Amino acid sequence: MKAKSIFIWSSVLILAAETAIYFTLWKPVVWFMILFGPLILLGLYDMTQKRHAIKRNFPVVGNFRYLLETFRPEIMQYFVETDTEGRPINRIMRSMVYERAKKVNDTTPFGTEMDVYAEGYEWMPHSIYAKNFGTIDSNPRVQIGGADCKQPYNASILNISAMSFGALSKNAVMAMNKGAKLGGFAQNTGEGGLSPYHLKYGGDIFWQIGTGYFGCRTKDGKFSPELFREKANLEQVKMIEIKISQGAKPGHGGVLPASKNTKEIAGIRLVEPHTDVLSPPMHSAFSNAKELTLFIKQLRDLSGGKPVGFKLCVGQKKEFTDICEAMLETGIKPDFITVDGGEGGTGAAPVEFSNSLGMPLREGLSFVYDTLIHYDLKKDIKLIASGKVISGFDMVRTMALGADLCNSARAMMMATGCIQALECNKNTCPTGVATQNKTLMKGLVVEDKSVKVANFHEVTIRSFIELLGAAGISDHSELNRTHIYRRVNGEKVMRYDEIYPYQQAE
Numbered sequence: 001m002k003a004k005s006i007f008i009w010s011s012v013l014i015l016a017a018e019t020a021i022y023f024t025l026w027k028p029v030v031w032f033m034i035l036f037g038p039l040i041l042l043g044l045y046d047m048t049q050k051r052h053a054i055k056r057n058f059p060v061v062g063n064f065r066y067l068l069e070t071f072r073p074e075i076m077q078y079f080v081e082t083d084t085e086g087r088p089i090n091r092i093m094r095s096m097v098y099e100r101a102k103k104v105n106d107t108t109p110f111g112t113e114m115d116v117y118a119e120g121y122e123w124m125p126h127s128i129y130a131k132n133f134g135t136i137d138s139n140p141r142v143q144i145g146g147a148d149c150k151q152p153y154n155a156s157i158l159n160i161s162a163m164s165f166g167a168l169s170k171n172a173v174m175a176m177n178k179g180a181k182l183g184g185f186a187q188n189t190g191e192g193g194l195s196p197y198h199l200k201y202g203g204d205i206f207w208q209i210g211t212g213y214f215g216c217r218t219k220d221g222k223f224s225p226e227l228f229r230e231k232a233n234l235e236q237v238k239m240i241e242i243k244i245s246q247g248a249k250p251g252h253g254g255v256l257p258a259s260k261n262t263k264e265i266a267g268i269r270l271v272e273p274h275t276d277v278l279s280p281p282m283h284s285a286f287s288n289a290k291e292l293t294l295f296i297k298q299l300r301d302l303s304g305g306k307p308v309g310f311k312l313c314v315g316q317k318k319e320f321t322d323i324c325e326a327m328l329e330t331g332i333k334p335d336f337i338t339v340d341g342g343e344g345g346t347g348a349a350p351v352e353f354s355n356s357l358g359m360p361l362r363e364g365l366s367f368v369y370d371t372l373i374h375y376d377l378k379k380d381i382k383l384i385a386s387g388k389v390i391s392g393f394d395m396v397r398t399m400a401l402g403a404d405l406c407n408s409a410r411a412m413m414m415a416t417g418c419i420q421a422l423e424c425n426k427n428t429c430p431t432g433v434a435t436q437n438k439t440l441m442k443g444l445v446v447e448d449k450s451v452k453v454a455n456f457h458e459v460t461i462r463s464f465i466e467l468l469g470a471a472g473i474s475d476h477s478e479l480n481r482t483h484i485y486r487r488v489n490g491e492k493v494m495r496y497d498e499i500y501p502y503q504q505a506e
Contacts, residue, residue, distance in 0.1 A: 042059070044059075047059050051445075051448055053417045053430075053431040053432050053433075053443035053444045053445075054419070054430060054431060054443070056442065056443035056445075057430060057431070057432065057439070057440055057442075057443035058430065093390050093391075093411075093414075094414060094419075094420070096390070096391065097390065097411050097414040097415055097456060098414065098415075100415075100455060100456045100459040100460060101414070101415040101452035101453070101455050101456040102452065102455065103455045103459065116487075117487065117490060118487065118490075119487060119488065119489050119490065120486070120487065121486070121487045122397065122484060122485065122486045122487075123484075123485055124393065124396060124467060124470075124471055124483055124484055124485070125471065125483070125485065126470045126471055126472075127470070127471055127472030129472050130469055130470050130471075130472055131468070131469040131472055131473065131474055132469065133465055133466055133469045135469075135474070136465050136468055136469055136474060136475070137465075137475070138461075138462070138465060139156075139184070139461070140156075140157050140461070140465070140475070140476055141154050141155060141156055141157065142154070142155050142157060142382060142404045142405050143155075144239065144307045144309075144335050144336050144382045145307045145335050146307075146333055146334075146335050146380045146381065147380065148297075148300060148305070148332075148333075149300070149305055149306070149307050149308075149335050150304065150305025150306075151304060151305050151306045151307070152307060152335075153204075153238040153239055153306070153307050155185075155186060155238075155239075155405055156183075156184060156185035156186065156405070156457075156461075157395065157404075157405040157406060157461070157464070157476065158185060158389075158395065158405070158406050158407075158408060158457055158460060158461055158464075159180075159185045159186040159187070159188065159206070159405070159406075159407050159408075160176050160180060160185070160186065160187040160188055160407065160408065160409070160412045160453075161188055161386045161389075161407035161408055161409035161412070162188040162189070162190040162191065162206075162208050162241070162243070162246070162311070162386075162407070162409070163176075163188070163190045163409055163412075163413070164189065164190030164191055164192025164193070164254070164256075165189070165190070165192050165193070165195040165197055165198065165265065165268065166192045166256050166260055166261065166265045166268075166269070166277075166436070167190065167192065167256065167260070167424065167434060168190075168413075168433060168434055169429075169432055169433060169434065169435055169436060169441045169444065170195070170197045170441070171432055171441050171442075171444040171445075171446055171449075172413075172416050172417075172432070172433045172434070172444060172449075173195065173197040173198060174197045174200055174201060174446045174450070175416050175444065175446045175449035175450045175453060176203075176412060176416060176450075176453055177197065177198055177199075177200065177201045177202075177203035177205075177450075178200075178201035178203060178446060178447075178450035178453075179203070179412075179415075179416075179449070179450040179451070179452070179453025179454040179457070180203030180204060180453070180454075181201045181202050181203035181204075182450060182451065182453075182454035183453070183454035183457040183458060185203075185204070185457055186203070186204035186205065186206050186238060186239075187203050187204070187205055187206070188205075188206040188208055188241065188407060189205060189206065189207050189208050190208055190210075191208050191209070191210025191211070191212060191214060191243050191254055191279060192214055192254075192256070192265075192268070192269060193214035193215030193216075193268045193269050193270075194207050194215050194231050194234075194237070194268075195268045198236075199234070199236055201450070202236060203236075204236065204238045205234075205236050205237045205238060206237075206238065206239045206240075206241050207231065207232065207237050207239070207240050207241070208241045208242075208243050208311070209223075209228070209240065209241065209242050209243065209299070210243040210254060210279055211243070211279045211280045211281065211282060211283050211284075212254070212269070212271075212277070212279040212280065213285075214268070214269040214270065214271070215227065215231060215268060215269060215270060216228035216231065217270050219270075221280075221284070222284055222285075223284070223285045225298070225302055227270075228299070228302055228303075229302045229303070232299070232302055232303035232304075232306065233303060233304050237303075237306070238306065238307070239306060239307040239308070239309070239335070239336070240299050240300075240303055240306060240307070240308045240309075241308075241309055241310065241311050241336075241338060242283075242292075242295065242296070242299070242308070242309070242310040242311070243310070243311045244283070244292075244310050244311060244312040245311075245312045245313045245315070245340070245358070246311070246313060246340050254277075254278075254279040255276065255277070255278055255279070255425075256269075256276070256277040257276055257425060257427070258274050258275050258276050259426075259427045259436075260427050260435075260436045261273055261274055261275060261276070261277055262274075262436050265436070283295075288322075288326075289319070289322040289323040289325070289326035290326045290329065290330060292310070292323060292326065293323075293326050293327055293330045293332040293333075294330065294332065296308050296309075296310070296332055296333075296334050297330075297332045300335075307335035307336060308334060308335055309334040309335050309336035309337055309338065309381075309382075309384075310334055310337060310338070311337075311338035311339075311340060311384075311386075312337070312338070312339065312340065313339075313340045313341065313342055313358040313359065313364065314339065314358070314359040314363075314364035314367055314368060315358065315359065317367060317371075320367075320368065320371060321371060321375075324371055324372065324374075324375040324377060325375070327375070327377060328375060328377075333377060333380050333381060334381060335381065335382065336381060336382040336383070336384055337368060337372075337381055337382075337383055337384070338383075338384040338385075338386060338407065339361065339364050339365045339368050339383060339384070339385055339386070339387075339403070340358075340361070340364075340386050340387055341358070341359070341360050341361025341362070341364060341365075341385075341386070341387025341388065342357065342358030342359055342360050342361075342364075342387075343360050343361065343387055343388055360387070361385060361386075361387035361388070361398070362397075362398075362401055362500065363500070365383070365385055365398060365401045365402055365403060366401045366402060366481075366500040366503075367503070368383065368402070369383060369401065369402025369403075370402075370502055370503045373502075374503075378402075382404040382405070383402055383403045383404050383405075384403065384404065384405050384406065384407055385398035385399075385401075385403035385405075385406050385407070386406065386407035386408070386409065388410065389406045389407065389408045389411070390408065390410070390411045391460065391463065392460055392461075392462075392463030392464035392465075392466070392467050393463075393467060394406070395460075395464045396464065396467050396468070396479060396483070396484070397484055399476055399479045400479045400480055400481050400483050400484045400496055401481060401496065401500060411456065411460075412453060412456070413433055413434075415449070415452050415453045415455070415456035416433055416444070416449045416452070416453055417431040417432070417433050417443075417444055417449055417452075418431055418433045418434070419431055423435075428440070430443075431443060431444060432444035464476075471483060480497070481495065481496035481497035481500060481502070482495055482496070482497050483496070484496040486499060
């Protein structure tokens with residue numbers, strides 16, 4: 001138990017003992033104080049401390065969660081999910097994020113918790129000529145902006161993926177934005193629109209425009225150029241992302257339940273409050289590949305030449321090749337493409353959509369990269385990967401497949417305090433991250449969680465740099481598919497360039 005906890009409990013016990021001595025023992029108030037005084041004091045402490053949202057929202061009883069954590073892995077292993085090989089992947093993931101967010105030691109004893117001979121195990125070969133970490137850029141960035149971009153953006157290689165205000169509480173949005181400002185990276189607004197909470201602390205913003213055109217829509221739900229121009233030209237908005245589809249539910253519009261659609265959120269989205277808000281499954285501003293490229297040009301012109309791109313979870317390959325051909329025909333190219341994996345997503349989605357629709361990130365990313373190379377477009381377009389990107393190794397793996405930089409959603413949510421209670425769609429998130437319930441929201445203290453978001457980014461980037469150095473690589477642009485190995489069965493190992501061979505477009 002930590003010294004601080006020992007001090008608190010000792011103080012409570014001493015106070016209780018002194019109270020019992022001061023009063024005569026036969027008085028009922030004495031027995032009340034002896035029995036309940038320590039709990040009252042603990043509850044008061046829980047409600048006023050700022051580090052743990054669970055304790056702030058659930059005084060006294062919230063301590064049992066942290067008590068269980070002190071016994072891990074002996075107890076916690078019975079309460080976690082495992083992957084197909086029985087590996088406690090969620091516990092490992094949560095533990096790593098929380099420890100990095102708190103900047104405590106995230107090393108583990110007794111080697112890997114993975115079965116290195118199990119199907120699916122992946123690794124990166126190290127070099128006996130490893131690079132000194134100090135010789136590698138500690139803050140790697142990627143410039144986004146093609147020939148038609150007048151305001152290119154120099155982006156961190158790890159940013160906050162798309163999560164909307166409405167799905168997230170205002171406290172969570174502010175904590176992430178302040179963390180982005182502290183750490184020098186960017187926050188994607190999600191399709192829910194650009195809110196005052198995205199702008200309060202000055203963190204860089206990627207404004208996502210979805211099928212509902214929230215914040216830049218007419219009364220009948222169509223795209224409004226005038227409203228878009230007004231917000232897109234804000235200095236804090238660095239890039240514009242058109243959301244075609246997302247990994248959690250590709251081909252299915254976003255859903256904001258009526259319980260979360262407050263008057264404030266409705267005003268930001270320009271919809272009716274206290275109603276279910278359903279985004280259409282497709283855009284009304286374009287209906288084919290050529291019209292998509294024209295819409296990209298329109299947004300770039302309206303924003304004063306800022307980088308404009310689109311996000312998709314790959315579905316039918318022919319539709320993406322059509323977009324590439326439209327780029328060549330019109331001469332209009334996006335500045336970036338965000339590839340989301342079918343396994344991604346932080347919000348609620350229909351089970352069949354989240355489990356059985358959309359191409360997984362590795363297949364989708366390698367396909368998009370190869371197709372852009374085939375059409376000689378990659379040199380002008382940066383690729384962003386999102387879809388369960390948690391660790392430095394996840395970043396290495398996605399960049400080996402062709403990504404230039406990464407977005408992360410669930411890890412940033414956990415750094416903000418999410419414990420994966422799986423109540424995102426019920427407005428009852430116990431940590432105040434994914435709720436509009438003001439009572440629960442107050443548990444999330446922006447000043448504390450913003451530092452943890454920045455910490456997670458900093459430590460994960462450092463881990464990524466250390467992996468590069470261990471592999472003898474000086475710059476992330478040198479990564480390719482020969483740098484990752486995967487055990488495809490108990491006896492066979494293949495490199496990524498063999499599993500995902502560089503292909504011609506179909």
